Amino acid sequence: xxxxxxxxxxxxxxxxxxxxxxxxxxxxxxxxxxxxxxxxxxxxxxxxxxxxxxxxxxxxxxxxxxxxxxxxxxxxxxxxxxxxxxxxxxxxxxxxxxxxxxxxxxxxxxxxxxxxxxxxxxxxxxxxxxxxxxxxxxxxxxxxxxxxxxxxxxxxxxxxxxxxxxxxxxxxxxxxxxxxxxxxxxxxxxxxxxxxxxxxxxxxxxxxxxxxxxxxxxxxxxxxxxxxxxxxxxxxxxxxxxxxxxxxxxxx
Amino acid sequence: xxxxxxxxxxxxxxxxxxxxxxxxxxxxxxxxxxxxxxxxxxxxxxxxxxxxxxxxxxxxxxxxxxxxxxxxxxxxxxxxxxxxxxxxxxxxxxxxxxxxxxxxxxxxxxxxxxxxxxxxxxxxxxxxxxxxxxxxxxxxxxxxxxxxxxxxxxxxxxxxxxxxxxxxxxxxxxxxxxxxxxxxxxxxxxxxxxxxxxxxxxxxxxxxxxxxxxxxxxxxxxxxxxxxxxxxxxxxxxxxxxxxxxxxxxxxxxxxxxxxxxxxxxxxxxxxxxxxxxxxxxxxxxxxxxxxxxxxxxxxxxxxxxxxxxxxxxxxxxxxxxxxxxxxxxxxxxxxxxxxxxxxxxxxxxxxxxxxxxxxxxxxxxxxxxxxxxxxxxxxxxxxxxxxxxxxxxxxxxxxxxxxxxxxxxxxxxxxxxxxxxxxxxxxxxxxxxxxx
Numbered sequence: 001x002x003x004x005x006x007x008x009x010x011x012x013x014x015x016x017x018x019x020x021x022x023x024x025x026x027x028x029x030x031x032x033x034x035x036x037x038x039x040x041x042x043x044x045x046x047x048x049x050x051x052x053x054x055x056x057x058x059x060x061x062x063x064x065x066x067x068x069x070x071x072x073x074x075x076x077x078x079x080x081x082x083x084x085x086x087x088x089x090x091x092x093x094x095x096x097x098x099x100x101x102x103x104x105x106x107x108x109x110x111x112x113x114x115x116x117x118x119x120x121x122x123x124x125x126x127x128x129x130x131x132x133x134x135x136x137x138x139x140x141x142x143x144x145x146x147x148x149x150x151x152x153x154x155x156x157x158x159x160x161x162x163x164x165x166x167x168x169x170x171x172x173x174x175x176x177x178x179x180x181x182x183x184x185x186x187x188x189x190x191x192x193x194x195x196x197x198x199x200x201x202x203x204x205x206x207x208x209x210x211x212x213x214x215x216x217x218x219x220x221x222x223x224x225x226x227x228x229x230x231x232x233x234x235x236x237x238x239x240x241x242x243x244x245x246x247x248x249x250x251x252x
Numbered sequence: 253x254x255x256x257x258x259x260x261x262x263x264x265x266x267x268x269x270x271x272x273x274x275x276x277x278x279x280x281x282x283x284x285x286x287x288x289x290x291x292x293x294x295x296x297x298x299x300x301x302x303x304x305x306x307x308x309x310x311x312x313x314x315x316x317x318x319x320x321x322x323x324x325x326x327x328x329x330x331x332x333x334x335x336x337x338x339x340x341x342x343x344x345x346x347x348x349x350x351x352x353x354x355x356x357x358x359x360x361x362x363x364x365x366x367x368x369x370x371x372x373x374x375x376x377x378x379x380x381x382x383x384x385x386x387x388x389x390x391x392x393x394x395x396x397x398x399x400x401x402x403x404x405x406x407x408x409x410x411x412x413x414x415x416x417x418x419x420x421x422x423x424x425x426x427x428x429x430x431x432x433x434x435x436x437x438x439x440x441x442x443x444x445x446x447x448x449x450x451x452x453x454x455x456x457x458x459x460x461x462x463x464x465x466x467x468x469x470x471x472x473x474x475x476x477x478x479x480x481x482x483x484x485x486x487x488x489x490x491x492x493x494x495x496x497x498x499x500x501x502x503x504x505x506x507x508x509x510x511x512x513x514x515x516x517x518x519x520x521x522x523x524x525x526x527x528x529x530x531x532x533x534x535x536x537x538x539x540x541x542x543x544x545x546x547x548x549x550x551x552x553x554x555x556x557x558x559x560x561x562x563x564x565x566x567x568x569x570x571x572x573x574x575x576x577x578x579x580x581x582x583x584x585x586x587x588x589x590x591x592x593x594x595x596x597x598x599x600x601x602x603x604x605x606x607x608x609x610x611x612x613x614x615x616x617x618x619x620x621x622x623x624x625x626x627x628x629x630x631x632x633x634x635x636x637x638x639x640x641x642x643x644x645x646x647x648x649x650x651x652x653x654x655x656x657x658x659x660x661x662x663x664x665x666x667x668x669x670x671x672x673x674x675x676x677x678x679x680x681x682x683x684x685x686x687x688x689x
Contacts, residue, residue, distance in 0.1 A: 075643075092634075
């Protein structure tokens with residue numbers, strides 16, 4: 001499904017290489033986790049995949065179901081089924097959350113040659129999904145993410161994911177700024193979306209999110225490369241010994 | 253040195269007055285009865301004393317007045333389109349002006365329960381009329397501390413317009429429709445609205461009016477009355493307009509005025525509000541969309557001369573392809589106007605680097621227990637927000653439009669009536685969609 005090969009990325013504005021050859025394949029139905037210390041390039045990877053400006057790909061490729069992602073506009077990547085849950089969801093004053101979601105859902109349906117969803121069906125669907133995530137009607141009416149608490153913002157990301165039904169979901173530090181209850185709610189939302197056709201890439205700094213969203217594969221990223229991959233036990237190893245030990249072990 | 257400066261200033265003033273006399277040559281005040289003639293003569297005297305605006309005037313620093321003042325009317329093509337006019341779906345009493353002249357055939361009968369409506373040209377024939385307490389009176393009050401010579405010119409020479417006296421609760425809006433037919437028409441319109449105590453009126457205005465328009469609206473709002481005003485200035489690209497609103501507010505009265513401007517070569521909208529009774533509120537707002545050869549100027553002056561009044565100014569401009577936006581807004585709080593709540597916001601969204609926004613916000617406060625704030629910004633589309641929308645599958649064009657509408661929303665939200673707000677939003681969406689092609 002998602003295939004990243006030898007991906008090298010530098011900042012557009014300065015001569016600083018952030019990703020130094022990343023190889024990663026996420027298969028349908030599988031949850032991959034990327035862990036790593038701050039500054040290792042985890043978030044950059046998510047931004048480059050979703051098409052944010054400011055980065056230059058100097059080598060390598062990234063494809064989704066064989067389609068080259070890197071040449072596409074952000075909205076075209078979304079239409080292909082890629083979704084990024086932001087670490088810092090953006091506040092957009094003046095745009096109602098509901099209007100935003102409906103525009104997004106219909107834009108993607110249109111891009112995929114499907115008919116637009118009418119207002120009634122949309123309302124029914126979003127109410128049901130919002131209820132699962134304990135998002136009240138008031139939050140749907142407010143401007144996108146404006147005045148939302150940290151937890152509300154993250155739940156709003158998961159709501160968008162549930163509404164857009166992407167093939168490939170990237171979650172960028174979705175656990176940051178969440179208390180235990182909020183994290184559980186978010187994790188439940190994610191787990192509800194797990195199915196055989198959908199891939200997940202969960203980026204996190206800590207192992208605790210992975211207690212709730214059980215990964216199939218764990219990768220350790222450091223200095224722009226994946227230095228080690230393994231099963232869920234790798235996350236526990238990080239929690240117990242820290243990243244330094246793994247780095248030392250790899251370099252040794 | 254000082255004497256030199258003085259004499260230089262005196263020379264400039266002299267030249268200005270001479271130019272004004274030249275411009276007035278051959279112009280005769282319209283004929284009328286006693287009240288109208290007195291008001292017109294007084295206006296002409298005011299004008300002769302201050303002179304027509306020139307480009308060296310402080311209040312015309314950002315906007316050149318030449319084409320609004322000169323005798324020759326710059327040609328403005330009539331813009332042909334097949335869209336339904338704004339407010340089409342709203343039940344209202346329609347009063348139509350074509351190139352600045354009342355058109356009875358296209359207008360509804362001037363009958364509305366609780367409202368008296370007359371043509372200025374008819375009412376001016378009488379020797380005595382209620383309008384003498386308002387016509388030219390609010391304009392004259394608004395000449396200090398800042399001169400507004402175009403408005404004095406208007407009071408002197410306007411022959412057409414409507415006089416509206418509201419004595420009850422108007423059951424539907426009065427709608428002034430300004431059609432533009434001749435490419436060199438020069439319209440001077442003067443309207444007077446007097447709301448008696450506790451009454452209520454919504455006034456709508458739309459259309460380009462003429463190649464050049466000079467319009468004054470005087471609104472006298474008695475205690476407890478409320479006046480809603482929504483206008484959409486026509487889309488003709490080459491039209492020019494200099495308009496004034498003069499409003500006087502009694503105790504516990506309310507004014508809400510919103511203006512939408514899309515296109516037009518030159519628009520200067522002045523709004524002069526005076527609080528004379530306690531606990532009143534005035535909200536004036538505007539949204540403008542300019543593309544290319546476009547200058548839009550909002551000049552607002554709010555005088556708090558009463559206790560516990562609330563004023564709010566919200567002006568938003570979207571500018572592209574070298575369009576220019578101007579905002580000059582002032583809140584004056586007089587001694588004793590305690591508990592004043594004054595708010596002023598002027599913002600521009602510059603869609604490219606060729607466009608510019610010139611703002612001069614001012615506060616002048618002589619009372620010590622007041623809350624006044626102002627903010628003026630100009631900026632580009634928020635890239636973070638744009639990426640967020642695009643990452644959810646919304647294409648760049650519609651995503652930019654969504655961000656633009658969001659920027660304008662605070663001004664549009666000042667329209668109280670939802671259907672009217674919707675009419676305005678549809679215009680905004682249409683304009684943006686057309687720009688995307």
